[in-house]
Amino acid sequence: MIQRFIRTLVGAAVVAAFAGSAAAQDSKVADELAKYREALADGNPADLLEVKGAALWAEKRGPKNASLEQCDFGLGPGKLDGAYAQLPRYFKDTGKVMDVESRLVHCMVTLQGFKQEDVTKQWFSKPGTESDIEALVTFIGAKSNGMPINVPATHPEEKKMYQIGEYVFYRRSGPQDFSCAICHGQDGKRIRLQELGNLTTKEGAGTAMKTWPSYRVSQGAVWTMERRLIDCMRQARFPEPKYLSDSIIALQVYLQKNATGTVMETPGIKR
Amino acid sequence: MKKLMFAALCAALAQTALAQERTPSGKAVAKNPVSAEAEQVFRNSFRPDNPKYWMSRLEQDDAMKLCGQYKDNPPAAVRQKIELAQKATIRYPVDGKLMGKWQEGEKIAAHGRGGHIGFIQPDAPMTPRGGNCYACHQLAAKEVAYGTIGPSLHHFGKLRGNSDDIVKYAYDKIYNSNAFNACTNMPRFGLHNWLTPEEITHVVAFLMDPESPVNKD
Numbered sequence: 001m002i003q004r005f006i007r008t009l010v011g012a013a014v015v016a017a018f019a020g021s022a023a024a025q026d027s028k029v030a031d032e033l034a035k036y037r038e039a040l041a042d043g044n045p046a047d048l049l050e051v052k053g054a055a056l057w058a059e060k061r062g063p064k065n066a067s068l069e070q071c072d073f074g075l076g077p078g079k080l081d082g083a084y085a086q087l088p089r090y091f092k093d094t095g096k097v098m099d100v101e102s103r104l105v106h107c108m109v110t111l112q113g114f115k116q117e118d119v120t121k122q123w124f125s126k127p128g129t130e131s132d133i134e135a136l137v138t139f140i141g142a143k144s145n146g147m148p149i150n151v152p153a154t155h156p157e158e159k160k161m162y163q164i165g166e167y168v169f170y171r172r173s174g175p176q177d178f179s180c181a182i183c184h185g186q187d188g189k190r191i192r193l194q195e196l197g198n199l200t201t202k203e204g205a206g207t208a209m210k211t212w213p214s215y216r217v218s219q220g221a222v223w224t225m226e227r228r229l230i231d232c233m234r235q236a237r238f239p240e241p242k243y244l245s246d247s248i249i250a251l252q253v254y255l256q257k258n259a260t261g262t263v264m265e266t267p268g269i270k271r
Numbered sequence: 272m273k274k275l276m277f278a279a280l281c282a283a284l285a286q287t288a289l290a291q292e293r294t295p296s297g298k299a300v301a302k303n304p305v306s307a308e309a310e311q312v313f314r315n316s317f318r319p320d321n322p323k324y325w326m327s328r329l330e331q332d333d334a335m336k337l338c339g340q341y342k343d344n345p346p347a348a349v350r351q352k353i354e355l356a357q358k359a360t361i362r363y364p365v366d367g368k369l370m371g372k373w374q375e376g377e378k379i380a381a382h383g384r385g386g387h388i389g390f391i392q393p394d395a396p397m398t399p400r401g402g403n404c405y406a407c408h409q410l411a412a413k414e415v416a417y418g419t420i421g422p423s424l425h426h427f428g429k430l431r432g433n434s435d436d437i438v439k440y441a442y443d444k445i446y447n448s449n450a451f452n453a454c455t456n457m458p459r460f461g462l463h464n465w466l467t468p469e470e471i472t473h474v475v476a477f478l479m480d481p482e483s484p485v486n487k488d
Contacts (some may be wrong), residue, residue, distance in 0.1 A: 240389035
């Protein structure tokens with residue numbers, strides 16, 4: 001644990017060093033970025049959150065004084081290995097297609113007795129305010145590290161969510177005519193210096209999806225996939241989506257199906 | 272004669288634009304079978320406390336709907352219909368001058384903020400909206416942090432000359448990009464009042480003026 005922490009500190013220093021030099025020529029910048037990602041791979045601050053998530057998973061909490069160890073993410077109660085890589089999926093007990101976050105919240109409500117509005121109040125961290133959900137999702141995600149994403153979306157409800165996700169991906173609106181496809185529908189493009197993945201292909205979607213949850217250097221925090229997608233809507237100049245809402249889950253089905261077969265490398269570290 | 276040349280030029284420009292800006296998604300696609308339900312799901316996925324004037328940003332005009340339906344690659348007839356309708360929306364500054372100050376245009380091109388809403392990380396109220404041209408286009412050679420979603424506009428005026436026709440084309444394209452290339456990735460800056468007609472003239476000058484850094488180096 002202490003070793004991990006030292007590694008993280010060293011990692012943070014490396015980030016700071018590289019962040020200062022980021023305005024040079026683009027190829028140079030891309031090289032630097034690759035280098036610093038490599039340097040950080042061994043000291044990802046998300047490692048700390050993963051440890052915290054493991055403790056939260058096993059701790060008896062909530063009005064029912066229960067742990068989350070019986071939570072079923074689709075592979076059976078408490079079976080986490082590879083579960084994240086196979087989400088979102090249809091769950092018989094709720095009759096819904098759920099992503100890792102909606103399923104986790106479901107378990108916090110049903111197993112631990114929390115109220116949904118209470119546990120989702122801090123669904124993402126802010127400076128000085130940590131998020132249990134972020135820690136738990138980082139822990140659960142890491143249990144799929146090294147395993148292939150597998151969301152075939154064959155159940156009729158999953159298939160429908162895939163189609164809804166595809167619809168949302170191409171749906172334009174707002175004062176800039178944006179849709180997801182504007183930036184993420186072509187190969188080999190950049191916005192400013194940031195490379196953009198073509199999320200309609202396995203390669204592009206795979207590269208994007210395999211590293212979430214991810215520590216975001218520019219934000220100084222781990223972001224979950226819901227956080228990522230809700231911020232995409234902000235960048236598109238849309239109003240703010242509801243946390244755990246169906247179009248956010250549908251987009252994940254679309255992206256995970258496109259990414260299916262890609263091996264997870266999580267928690268990741270990104271700009 | 273002049274008209275004819277302009278038409279030919281427009282066609283040529285449109286062709287390059289098409290070749291460079293079209294999504295490589297192939298043939299036009301059938302309508303998403305769940306689109307009606309998907310639209311409902313999408314609309315119901317926003318926080319109930321978003322003010323109405325934020326939620327109005329989810330409304331779609333015909334061009335937006337058709338572009339979504341055809342995954343940005345509509346068949347020729349639909350494409351033509353969109354382009355004609357969009358051409359009719361273009362409005363000009365009252366004084367009729369389409370070339371403003373390139374120095375102002377340079378600022379607008381580099382400025383990428385403005386218009387972000389929501390409760391997590393909105394722009395401060397009254398944040399001026401930028402054109403954010405560099406997000407997608409190369410312009411002045413000195414700015415290396417440019418995107419590649421759109422074609423390079425480096426030496427835009429130098430390559431094309433600054434005849435009235437080219438000036439008007441540049442203005443029209445920025446005002447309503449879909450008038451020339453239905454379902455392009457480029458926003459319709461004038462149509463949405465994202466930039467005022469006057470601001471658009473400044474960006475035109477940034478592209479066209481021989482003194483602009485776009486046409487130097």
